[in-house]
Amino acid sequence: MRAMILNAPGSALQEAELPIPTPNPGQLLIQVHTCGVCRTDLHVVDGELTQPKLPLVPGHQIVGAVVSHGAGVHTAFPPGTRVGVPWLGHTCNHCRYCLTGRENLCDNAQFTGYQLDGGYAEYMVADERFCFPIPAGYPDLQAAPLLCAGLIGYRSLMMTDDAERIGLYGFGAAAHIVIQTARYQGRQVFAFTRSGDTQGQQFARDLGALWAGSSMEAPPEPLDAAIIFAPVGSLVPVALKAVVKGGTVVCAGIHMSDIPSFPYEWLWGERVLRSVANLTRRDGEEFLALAPQIPIQTQVEAFPLTSANEALAALRSGKIQGAAVLVVDQS
Ligand SMILES: [Zn+2]
Ligand SMILES: [Zn+2]
Numbered sequence: 212m213r214a215m216i217l218n219a220p221g222s223a224l225q226e227a228e229l230p231i232p233t234p235n236p237g238q239l240l241i242q243v244h245t246c247g248v249c250r251t252d253l254h255v256v257d258g259e260l261t262q263p264k265l266p267l268v269p270g271h272q273i274v275g276a277v278v279s280h281g282a283g284v285h286t287a288f289p290p291g292t293r294v295g296v297p298w299l300g301h302t303c304n305h306c307r308y309c310l311t312g313r314e315n316l317c318d319n320a321q322f323t324g325y326q327l328d329g330g331y332a333e334y335m336v337a338d339e340r341f342c343f344p345i346p347a348g349y350p351d352l353q354a355a356p357l358l359c360a361g362l363i364g365y366r367s368l369m370m371t372d373d374a375e376r377i378g379l380y381g382f383g384a385a386a387h388i389v390i391q392t393a394r395y396q397g398r399q400v401f402a403f404t405r406s407g408d409t410q411g412q413q414f415a416r417d418l419g420a421l422w423a424g425s426s427m428e429a430p431p432e433p434l435d436a437a438i439i440f441a442p443v444g445s446l447v448p449v450a451l452k453a454v455v456k457g458g459t460v461v462c463a464g465i466h467m468s469d470i471p472s473f474p475y476e477w478l479w480g481e482r483v484l485r486s487v488a489n490l491t492r493r494d495g496e497e498f499l500a501l502a503p504q505i506p507i508q509t510q511v512e513a514f515p516l517t518s519a520n521e522a523l524a525a526l527r528s529g530k531i532q533g534a535a536v537l538v539v540d541q542s
Pocket of ligand 2: 308314317
C-alpha cells in the first residue's frame, strides 16, 4: 500500500510502499477514504511531541471502510461499514483514570498517528473499541474533521459550562465547528485571529460570530469563557484578561509555546485556567450524535494523499479556511 511516513522528526514526510497491515484480535483492517490533517500532526512532524513511533504513518481523523477483522468476537462493524478512527487509539482499562471514566488521561494510552500508525495511508488497522460509526449524512470528505477538530472542540466547549459569551482564539478547523455548536446552544461567539487575517475574520462572521478581530484586540464586551486553539502561550494572559470573574479559559491544543508570566490579578476573581486533553469515547458518541442534529457543516480543503507535505505547510502558514483533508485515491 501507499503511505506517507515520518522517518525522523523535523523532516518532510516520505512517500513509501508498505505491506498492508494484518489486523490482530480485536482490530479492524480499514481501507482509508479520507484523513483530516490536524495541528497535532504538525507538532508530531516538527518533534514538539517527543514520543512518536518511528517510522510513523501520521493522521488521526480517519474515515474509511471496514475490510476485515482480526480474530475475536465482533458485533459493531461488519465488513463494508464506514467507520471513523480518532486520536485515542488504546487505553489500559485498569489505571485509576480508566476506572473513573477519564480514559482520556489514561497512564498507558496510545494515540493514532503517534504511537500507532494512522491514516496517511491506503489501509490501517485500529482497535474496534475505539472506532465510531460515521453519521450517514456526511460524505467521507466532510466527516473527517469531525473526528478531532470536532471532538476536541466539543470537549473544550463542554468545559466552559454554561458560558454565554465565548471567545475563540485561533479560528481554524476546530473553531469553525465549535462555533456551530455554540450558536446552536444559543451562545454568543467572539472570534480572534492572527492580526491582519481579514479573510479568517469574515469566515467567522459568516458562521455567526457576533464579532471577529485580531487576538491583540480586546473584545467589545467581556467574555464568560475563552477557548484557545492557537498553540501560542502568550494568548493565555490575553484571554484571562478578557474573561469576567468566575470565567474559564480552556487551552485546547496538545502543545503550546511557553506562557509568559502575568500579574496574579488577572487570575484572581476565581477565574479558571485549564487544558483539555484528548477525548473519551463518550465524547465521540455524544458529539457524533449531535453533529447531524445541528447540523454541523464542515468546510474542507482537499489534498491528494501524496500532497500531505503541502497540506501540512498550508496549515502551518494559516492558509486553510476550515479543515485540510487528505483524500486517498482508491484507483
Ligand atoms: Zn487532532
Ligand atoms: Zn488506563
